[in-house]
Amino acid sequence: MAEKKPADPVLLSGSNPQIAKGEGDAPIQAYIAAMPGWKSAVGRRIDALIEVSVPGVHKAVKWNSPFYGIKGEGWFLSLHCFTRYIKIAFFRGRSLDPVPPVGSKSGDTRYFHIHEDDEWDEALLACWVKQASLLPGERM
Template identity: 30%
Template sequence: MVKSIKPNTTRKPPVPADDHSDIEDWIGQVMPALQPIVKHLDELIRASIPNLHYAIKWKKAYYGLPELGWIIEMVAYDVSVNVVFFGGAKFDSPPPLGEVSRYAKVKTLEEAQGPQMREWIKQAGRVPGWT
C-alpha cells in the first residue's frame, strides 16, 4: 500500500500567507542561538526555489509551490532545526530520518551550509509534497 504524503491525516495543510513577512516574524521568535541557522536555511530555500508560497502553522514554517503543495517544513527546537521534506523519500539521496516525509536535524550553521542540504532543497522543488 502506498503511503500518502501528509504529516498527520487529521490535520489540514496551512493556508498560504500573502507574503514572506510571517516567516520573518517566526524567525525573530526562534531561539537566538538557532537564528543564524534558520536565516541561512530560509535564504537558501528562497534562492533555490522560485515562486514559493509561505505559511506558519503549529509554530512551524512552511514553503510550498502551487503545483506541488507544501514541500518543506522548518521547525526550530531548543538545540536543532528540523528541515522536513514532504516528498523526501523520492529524492535521489533521501534525508536520513523519517519514512515518506524525510527530514534532517541541523545543529550547526556549517551543516546548514553543506552541499547535501542545498541538493535536498533543490530536489524538493521538483517532487510533490503535502496537499
C-alpha cells in the first residue's frame, strides 16, 4: 500500500496559506513553507531576522497569519501574504522611529510591504522589530 503524501496547503484569496492555528515555531515554519513562490524565501529571511532581533520571541499562527510577540505581553507584529507582496503589520507602528511607510485604518498600526523585486533594508526592519518588541503588545 502506497504511503499517502500530505495534501498541499490551501491558498486563500491573495495567495495566503491556510494553516491551522497553533503556538510555537512549528506552525510558523508550516506557514513559511506554504508561502507560494518567492515569498517562502523572504518569509524565512523575515523569521530569522525576528529571531535574531528578539531572542526568545513567542510565535503563533492565528487567523492564517504568523504572529510574533513576547510571551504574556501580547503580539507586536504579524505577516500576511497577498498576491503581489508580503505585508508586515506593526501593531504599534506609529510609535516606531522612523514610522513604517504604509498607513492603516487602525490608529496605531503601520505596515511595511515587500514585493518580489524589492531591495529592502534588513537593518531598518531589524530596528523596527526590536523597537516594536519593547512596546506594549496587542492582546488577541
